[in-house]
Amino acid sequence: MDEIINNLILELRRGTLMLSVLSQLRERQYGYSLKERLAEQGMDIDQGTLYPLLRRLEKQGLLSSEWDVSEARPRRYYVLSASGQEVLAAMITEWQQLVKVMEHLLPQA
Amino acid sequence: MKETSLQNGLVERYIREVGRRLPQKQRDDVETELRSLILDALEARGDAVVDETPEEAQVAVLKELGAPEEVAGRYAAAPRYVIGPRLYDAYVRVVGIVLGAVALALVISTVINLFQTQPEGISILVTVGEFILQYISAAASALGFTTIIFVVLERTLSEEDLKDLKDETEWDPRTLPHVEDHDRIQPVGMVVNICLTILAIVLFNLFVDRLGIVFMQTEEGWRTIPMLSETALKTYLPLWNISWVMALALNIAVLQQRRWSTATRILELGVKVFTIYVLARMLAGPVPWLPFSSWAGDGMQIVESLLTQVFRWAMVFGIIGTVVEIGQSIYRMIRQR
Structure with a gap:
């Protein structure tokens, strides 16, 4: 039973992953700083999942990235692209509607 | 932690393992980023955990990242399945x-x-x-x-x-195939089967001498030439009779019940197994017609030899077809249980 619950929780979190990441990239972030920022707000994402996800979102045109070599070590910074901002706005609207529906569907704790 | 000390350490080995699984064009870029990210994580870990050796810290960070093949799989753009x-x-x-x-x-x-x-x-x-x-x-x-x-x-x-x-045309539920009811019978078809089986029993047992080709009309009436070999008939007729009687009993039983049942399905399997036996005997035995030379001279040898081949192959395909039918029946019976 525990395994089923864990798998379902994973599925549920996986659905929110992309939205969580996009929401934190209005300002530019590099992989590790983004991971820490999400973790501080309660959204723990495996590094092995987050870093490839950033690449995929960039490939889809939702993020743009650039190398910053001015610091002690080179870092790749990601930020929302114009189409990423558009997608994020649409996703936020959809999410808010979904939350409303789920609040009606689920019994109050 | 000095970056040079990592060159031959676990981190570099890890990055190489991830990199070698990636396409050439994204390898260098991903490797550089991964190295930078791992160093960030190690640095943060160094601040947070004090009593830890550098190797222990590397192991912990790399474990958190995941096995190289899994991480590479997430980076790779190509599908991770053969056919999706x-x-x-x-x-x-x-x-x-x-x-x-x-x-x-x-x-x-x-x-x-x-x-x-x-x-x-x-x-x-x-x-x-x-x-x-x-x-x-x-x-x-x-x-x-x-x-x-x-x-x-x-x-x-x-x-x-x-x-x-x-196909861009809109899907219509009315195009869905009908659900097949394998137990439903076609009464007309079964009645025709019963009639034909009775006809075969009567013809082959009572009027076998009339089964010939009409050759000519004489003053005494139509003259017929017997086609069937008496030797072959003596061998095959008892087998055919058993087969026909079994088929007759089966068809009548199914017709009475109006549907196929497990009992009639099992009986049908018995009939089919017996059919295979009859076909195998006919494949190995003599052809059921008289030699053509007995009524047409030697001019029909090629036709007769061709007909013999066709007959043998009909038996072979009959056996294969019946085996397939038996397999289908057994599969259906198992699925319905």
Whole structure:
């Protein structure tokens, strides 16, 4: 039973992953700083999942990235692209509607 | 932690393991980023955990990242399956068509070969065995080539290409196939079966001497020439009678029940197994007609030999078809349970 619950929780979190990441990239972030920022707000994402996800979102045109070599070590910074901002706005609207529906569907704790 | 100390350490080995699984064009970039990210994580860990050796810290960070093959898999743009869901249905359809076409081509070439070589007795079984082996080999090759083509398509077709290939007409639920009720019977067909079986029993047992070809009309009336071999009839008629009586009993029982039941299905299996036995006896035994030379001279030898081959192969295909039917019946019975 525990395994089923864990798998379902994973599925549920996986659905929110992309939205969580996009929401934190209005300002530019590099992989590790983004991971820490999400973790501080309660959204723990495996590094092995987050870093490839950033690449995929960039490939889809939702993020743009650039190398910053001015610091002690080179870092790749990601930020929302114009189409990423558009997608994020649409996703936020959809999410808010979904939350409303789920609040009606689920019994109050 | 000094970055140079990591060159031959776990981190560098890890990055190489991830990198070698990635396409060349993204390898350097991902490796550089991954190195930078791991160093960030190690630095943060150094601040947070004090009583830890550098190696322990590296192990912990790399474990958190995940096994190289898993991380590389997440970076890789190519699909991680041979044929994905978007092409799978088409793949299954094409495999069916290809295997059917291979079977058809082999059947045709085997039949042509048989007419050319005209094997007798055990040679027929050898030819059947060769046919089966050839089919397995040809089917495996065809399956392999089809799979390779689809693997390439999976990796080269874009979503746009697939959209062009898809049927854009709106799906209509009314086009759904009807649910087959395998237990429902066709009463008219069964009655016709019963009548034909009774007719066969009567004809072959009471009027066998009338079963001939009409040759000419004389002053005494129509003169008939008997076609069937008495020797063959003596061998086969008891078997045919048993088979017909079994089929008759089965059809009457099913007609009375209005549906197929487990009992009648089992009885049907018995009839089919007996049919295989009868066909095998006929395959190994004499042909059921009189030698053509007894009524047509020697001019019909080629026709007779051709007819004999056709008869033997009809028995072979009859046996194969009945075995397939038995398999289908058993499968259906198991599924219904």
